[in-house]
Amino acid sequence: MAAMATKQILVVKLSSMGDLFHALPAVHALRNGLDAEVDWVTQPEYAPLVRCFPDIRDVIPFPRRGAVMGLPGYWRAVRRRRYDLVIDLQGLLKSVLAARMAIAGKVIGPSFCREGSRYLYDAVAGPPNRNRHAVDEALDIVRHFGLPMGEAVFPVQFPPVTPFTSSLRVGIIPASRWPNKNWPVEYYAEISHLLMHQEGVTIHLFGSEQERGACVAIQHAVEAGHACSRVVNLAGRTGMAELGGWLKAMDLVIANDSGPAHMAAAAGTPVLALFGPTDPVRTAPYGPRNRVVQADLACRPCLGRQCRREIPDCMRTIRPETVYQVAREMLGGGRQ
Numbered sequence: 001m002a003a004m005a006t007k008q009i010l011v012v013k014l015s016s017m018g019d020l021f022h023a024l025p026a027v028h029a030l031r032n033g034l035d036a037e038v039d040w041v042t043q044p045e046y047a048p049l050v051r052c053f054p055d056i057r058d059v060i061p062f063p064r065r066g067a068v069m070g071l072p073g074y075w076r077a078v079r080r081r082r083y084d085l086v087i088d089l090q091g092l093l094k095s096v097l098a099a100r101m102a103i104a105g106k107v108i109g110p111s112f113c114r115e116g117s118r119y120l121y122d123a124v125a126g127p128p129n130r131n132r133h134a135v136d137e138a139l140d141i142v143r144h145f146g147l148p149m150g151e152a153v154f155p156v157q158f159p160p161v162t163p164f165t166s167s168l169r170v171g172i173i174p175a176s177r178w179p180n181k182n183w184p185v186e187y188y189a190e191i192s193h194l195l196m197h198q199e200g201v202t203i204h205l206f207g208s209e210q211e212r213g214a215c216v217a218i219q220h221a222v223e224a225g226h227a228c229s230r231v232v233n234l235a236g237r238t239g240m241a242e243l244g245g246w247l248k249a250m251d252l253v254i255a256n257d258s259g260p261a262h263m264a265a266a267a268g269t270p271v272l273a274l275f276g277p278t279d280p281v282r283t284a285p286y287g288p289r290n291r292v293v294q295a296d297l298a299c300r301p302c303l304g305r306q307c308r309r310e311i312p313d314c315m316r317t318i319r320p321e322t323v324y325q326v327a328r329e330m331l332g333g334g335r336q
Contacts, residue, residue, distance in 0.1 A: 007036040008081060012099045013089045014043050014062055016177070017240075017259025018283065019134065021266045023089045024053065025152035026138040030087065031055045033147030041078065041098055049240045049263075054157050062098050078102045088113075088121070089138055096120045111140045135286050152286065154266035158244030164232055168201040168331060171247055171264065173255035174218060175211035180307045181256045183274045183315050185214050189221035190320040191254065192231070195327060196222065202230040204250060206243060206260060209236035252330050254323065261285050270330050272323065276314035277302050291326055293318055 009030060013023045020042065031038050037057050040050050044061040051059055060077050063070025078101050086104040088095050091113035099107045100120060109121035111128045118124055126140035135152055142149060163169060174188045192203045203222065205215040215235035223229040238246060243260060247253060248267035255261035255271060257278045265271045265285035273285050275294040279301040284292050294300070295317040 007034045007085065008083045009034065009036045009038045010041065010060075010078070010081075010083045010086045010099070010102050010104065011038060011089060012041045012062075012086065012095050014041065014064075014092075014095055014098070015046065015090075017046065017049065018262040019090075020046060020049060021154060021259075021262040022134040022283075022286070023138045024055075024154045024156070024266065025135055026089065026141050027053075028055050028153055028155055029139070029142040029147055029149065030145070033142065033145065034085075036084075039081070039083075046240070049244070052156050052158050052241050052244060054155050074098070075101055087141055088117070089141070091117055093117050108141065108144065110137065112137055131281065133284070133286060134282055154286075156244065156266050158248055158267060159241055161242065161245040161249055163249050165202045165230065167230070168199065168252075169204055169250045170195050170201045170327070170331075171204045171206055171250040171253040171255075171269075172215075172218065173206045173253065173258060173260045173264075174214045175207050176256040176258035178277070178305050180277055180305065180312045180315070181258070182214075182311075183256055183318060184311055185217050186221065187318075187320045187323075188214075188254075189218045191323050191327070192218055192222045194320070194324045196230055198324075199328065199331060201251075201331070202232060204246065205231065205233045205235055206238070206246065207235035212236045252327060254327060257283055265290055272327055272330060274315070274318055274323065276300060276312055276318075277304055277307065279303065291330060293323055293326055 039058040040056045041060045041062050042050050043064045047059045047061050083104040086099045086102050086107045088099045088109045091110045093115040096117040106122045108123045111126040125144035195201045207215050212235040215233050219231050219233045244263050247264040250269050253264040253269050253271045261271050261273050270289040271285040273292050280292045295314045297314050300314040
């Protein structure tokens with residue numbers, strides 16, 4: 001009897017960084033459960049990151065800006081292969097259009113689809129239920145096929161880095177895409193000072209070039225008056241894949257609700273996440289090794305990108321001494 005042909009699957013998950021990691025367990029279960037070869041469509045800026053996912057054979061960039069000019073190239077790239085299934089894990093009009101450009105037997109969308117995309121799928125995986133983590137939502141597609149669930153795993157292979165020190169290493173990620181999700185810079189400076197001088201850790205600061213100002217401010221505040229300082233400022237100095245390698249090398253990461261926080265959690269590093277306007281039920285770093293600190297305020301989670309206050313109360317009322325105590329607990333076991 002001839003062996004059955006390996007299934008060909010195309011996954012469409014365009015953005016954002018955290019959402020890509022939320023989709024990883026579902027993609028891993030699909031690949032294994034269906035014995036499939038998997039390609040992934042994403043925005044060009046995330047292509048280097050998706051290439052760090054060992055379950056993925058090929059990455060196909062979908063144009064984000066200048067889309068009309070870029071569509072012919074995407075059309076040619078996505079039609080090089082014929083797919084048995086296209087799985088859209090974005091659920092938007094642009095993502096289902098990207099999916100429909102492929103040559104496919106069937107296009108399946110997520111339970112949380114919107115913008116009218118539902119009408120362009122051959123099937124939708126499960127009923128909508130937003131009162132759960134985004135990882136569990138994405139796993140609806142695995143349930144749709146009746147595949148074994150097992151434990152959610154996040155296969156990633158970041159390029160290794162060589163740390164500058166053998167001491168305990170704490171990564172600080174002080175910025176996010178929404179300014180009102182950011183803990184005050186002076187609080188990050190205070191927690192960094194406490195961890196460095198009370199726990200003997202080396203502080204590593206991470207962020208994009210645009211976020212370098214916040215990292216420099218923290219570095220200067222921590223180093224002021226100290227002849228010997230253990231602060232490594234890597235803001236704007238790493239590519240996306242290299243950032244993953246550095247986060248993997250940390251013993252703890254302290255961050256706002258942000259993409260790099262999910263990257264660190266996927267790499268296996270414990271994350272202490274500070275939550276204000278967003279909901280940790282849906283987007284906390286996934287897994288039992290991670291912790292969330294949040295303020296007990298009636299107005300949160302508002303899910304708003306802006307607040308009438310320059311620094312929202314939900315972030316300002318998270319005190320550095322509280323975060324310090326949680327960080328000490330999480331560092332108690334040292335490096336694994």
